[in-house]
Amino acid sequence: MEDNIYFKILELFGNKGRHFTTEDLARELGTSKRTIYTHFSSKNEMIDKTIDFVFGEIMKYDNSILESNEYSFQEKLEMFFHNLPDTYNISAIIRHSDDLQKYYPESWRKLNVYLNSLWDGVIQLIESEKDKTKKVNTVILRLILTETLRKLLDYEFVAKNQISFDSGSKAMYDIVLYGIFKRNDSQKKE
Structure with a gap:
């Protein structure tokens, strides 16, 4: 049930922002507010732990x-x-x-620390496999990846430019891994 709590908090925060209530969460989970408070002491803690959960899962997989x-x-x-x-x-x-x-400045700082470190695994992998890539300035690569991801997570940017997160992240992936030049068939197989 614990993972479900975090996904519901994400959903409620996405729909209502800071205006979601413990009562909203309890209703969504089919439980009582008292049960919610056995997991969290405040809304701030709900948001904070949800951010930890999301990035913890990403980092485990990475x-x-x-x-x-x-x-x-x-x-x-x-x-x-x-x-x-x-x-x-x-x-x-x-x-x-x-x-x-x-309203939640500590959670905001934590979110930014996670977003800024999200590409650590990619950078570490590239640096450990330097013989398999051309020389890459990893500081600039991290900047490109981090700022592109932030824009793709920005609802207004995505809506204004009529792109989806999936299509934008695929484009980023293609550009970073394969560049902007057309590849011939022999290059595509590599």
């Missing part, structure tokens, strides 16, 4: 990719890109970032 010997370097990079936060609906929190900054 670490399993890094530690695995089953996959090639390219397969590992692809797996990192497929494990982006929208899978866990973090965009629901980003959508209400103004409220988060104003």
